[in-house]
Amino acid sequence: MRKGSRKDSQVKNILCIGAGYVGGPSMAVLADRSPDKKVTVVDVHAGKIRAWKGANLPIFEPGLDKIVKRTRGKNLFFSTDIPGEIKKADMIFVCVNTPTKAFGHGAGYASDMQYVEKTARMILQHARSETIVVEKSTVPVRTAQAIERILRSGATEGKQIEVLSNPEFLAEGTAVRDLEEPDRVLIGSRETRSGKKARRALADVYEQWVDRERIVETNTWSSELSKLTANAFLAQRISSINSISALCEKTGANIEEVSRAIGMDERIGQKFLRAGVGFGGSCFQKDILSLVYLCRSYGLNEVADYWESVVGINEYQKRRFVQNIIEHMFHTVTDKRIAVLGFAFKPDTGDTREAPAVYICKRLLEEGARLSITDPKALENARTDLEGIDQDVTYERNVYKAAKGAHALLVLTEWKEYQALDFQRIFKGMEKPAFVFDGRNLLDPAVLAKIGFHVVPVGKQEKGTFPLIDRSES
Numbered sequence: 001m002r003k004g005s006r007k008d009s010q011v012k013n014i015l016c017i018g019a020g021y022v023g024g025p026s027m028a029v030l031a032d033r034s035p036d037k038k039v040t041v042v043d044v045h046a047g048k049i050r051a052w053k054g055a056n057l058p059i060f061e062p063g064l065d066k067i068v069k070r071t072r073g074k075n076l077f078f079s080t081d082i083p084g085e086i087k088k089a090d091m092i093f094v095c096v097n098t099p100t101k102a103f104g105h106g107a108g109y110a111s112d113m114q115y116v117e118k119t120a121r122m123i124l125q126h127a128r129s130e131t132i133v134v135e136k137s138t139v140p141v142r143t144a145q146a147i148e149r150i151l152r153s154g155a156t157e158g159k160q161i162e163v164l165s166n167p168e169f170l171a172e173g174t175a176v177r178d179l180e181e182p183d184r185v186l187i188g189s190r191e192t193r194s195g196k197k198a199r200r201a202l203a204d205v206y207e208q209w210v211d212r213e214r215i216v217e218t219n220t221w222s223s224e225l226s227k228l229t230a231n232a233f234l235a236q237r238i239s240s241i242n243s244i245s246a247l248c249e250k251t252g253a254n255i256e257e258v259s260r261a262i263g264m265d266e267r268i269g270q271k272f273l274r275a276g277v278g279f280g281g282s283c284f285q286k287d288i289l290s291l292v293y294l295c296r297s298y299g300l301n302e303v304a305d306y307w308e309s310v311v312g313i314n315e316y317q318k319r320r321f322v323q324n325i326i327e328h329m330f331h332t333v334t335d336k337r338i339a340v341l342g343f344a345f346k347p348d349t350g351d352t353r354e355a356p357a358v359y360i361c362k363r364l365l366e367e368g369a370r371l372s373i374t375d376p377k378a379l380e381n382a383r384t385d386l387e388g389i390d391q392d393v394t395y396e397r398n399v400y401k402a403a404k405g406a407h408a409l410l411v412l413t414e415w416k417e418y419q420a421l422d423f424q425r426i427f428k429g430m431e432k433p434a435f436v437f438d439g440r441n442l443l444d445p446a447v448l449a450k451i452g453f454h455v456v457p458v459g460k461q462e463k464g465t466f467p468l469i470d471r472s473e474s
């Protein structure tokens with residue numbers, strides 16, 4: 001459903017700093033839905049900006065290239081002139097990365113805030129008075145205060161700059177739909193007159209295509225914390241169902257039947273109850289660890305431990321998957337060819353950040369396996385992730401070639417096209433016994449077992465010709 005412009009806002013020039021998975025798609029949709037605004041996206045990474053201007057966008061998102069094509073050059077622009085664009089902006093979205101800190105104080109838990117801080121300092125230097133700064137990156141609670149302090153420090157005397165929190169909830173692979181029809185848009189501000197005025201200006205921008213009832217206004221700290229909490233709750237559901245999948249394998253219960261049965265309770269709901277090899281992606285783990293760090297820094301150790309266990313179960317699930325492979329394949333994978341179907345952390349994206357495939361492939365290489373990796377969109381990223389340790393890896397676009405001569409297939413991403421493969425043909429080309437370790441419960445074990453495969457799903461009984469490991473009592 002496409003809505004026309006409803007409000008004539010004072011905000012005309014919108015700038016986004018950070019042209020990544022959030023900045024690119026969110027600004028493309030904003031430009032598409034707000035033809036009266038000029039939207040510019042800047043980045044320090046010149047190559048990325050070149051790619052946004054070219055035929056091959058730097059990220060793959062279904063539907064995104066069509067939107068970029070119809071807006072680019074009209075009211076959507078990409079640039080590396082950060083100071084020049086900051087000077088012109090009425091509203092600046094901050095969409096830079098906030099990865100887990102890899103060094104020094106808080107390493108392994110805290111968010112690395114250097115990119116947010118550098119961005120704030122650039123804004124301080126170049127912004128006009130009355131500019132509204134919108135924090136869209138996911139940040140620890142009270143980051144807006146730190147940004148405000150920088151923006152209100154000496155050099156900006158006389159400048160009025162408001163800082164809003166407007167966390168992004170899009171998921172990769174469905175980013176365009178999530179942005180066009182968001183469940184909610186969250187805007188946090190100070191409860192001052194100028195804070196509320198800035199909040200209204202941002203709400204006006206969204207109201208051009210989002211229903212008013214879906215725009216939630218809160219104080220700044222609630223908004224920042226809600227983002228971390230939403231990701232923690234989503235990840236917690238996955239760890240919860242994955243923990244039960246281990247018990248299913250021991251008891252003869254079936255995780256899909258359990259998910260369906262509990263999900264029919266409206267209070268629980270059906271979404272995010274798919275067991276698998278664990279959650280990946282750039283945010284769940286990082287945001288939970290950031291929450292854990294925040295809790296510990298306030299002395300809330302029990303709360304920190306509770307949330308940290310969600311990441312602990314995710315690690316366990318990945319380890320368990322590898323152990324299962326080794327045990328089933330006669331306790332050794334050394335010199336065996338293993339075909340990896342899917343490397344992206346989820347389908348419909350080429351993103352491999354924190355993908356379970358990275359850990360699983362590294363572990364199998366340590367065990368001496370030879371891997372042939374295939375993925376419709378993530379092969380380039382896979383190459384980068386395994387660089388330096390991939391002497392025994394081949395990267396194959398064609399699944400049939402990847403599977404040829406393999407002892408086992410691993411399904412690590414639930415790409416739809418894998419369901420339509422000719423498994424009879426794949427089976428013929430494989431070493432026997434031919435194993436399938438379906439880390440996403442994508443394939444029908446009964447069909448594959450009939451062909452001759454030995455199938456090991458997650459949280460369900462294995463199926464095949466020789467039940468080597470009887471995981472059930474029944």
Ligand code: NAD
Nearest residue numbers: 018019020021022043044045095096097098115137138168
């Ligand atoms: P990303 O790494 O894809 O993009 C961030 C971009 O910011 C990079 O291109 C980087 O070059 C640029 N950048 C860094 N410092 C800069 C500076 N000083 N000036 C200009 N550009 C600079 O990251 P992302 O996945 O888009 O995530 C961005 C933020 O949004 C993170 O805080 C993340 O937690 C959050 N988020 C991500 C998603 C997602 O699906 N990826 C969803 C919701 C929220």
Ligand code: UGA
Nearest residue numbers: 168169170171172272273274276278279280281283345346
């Ligand atoms: C997630 C959230 O869904 C977004 O709301 C949030 O904005 C985003 O993180 C972020 O802050 O970056 P994303 O990581 O892109 O989005 O994708 P999800 O669909 O949430 O999947 C995350 C991981 O969980 C994937 O590896 C997926 O395979 C796994 N997953 C998901 C499961 O294992 N089981 C499920 O039932 C659902």
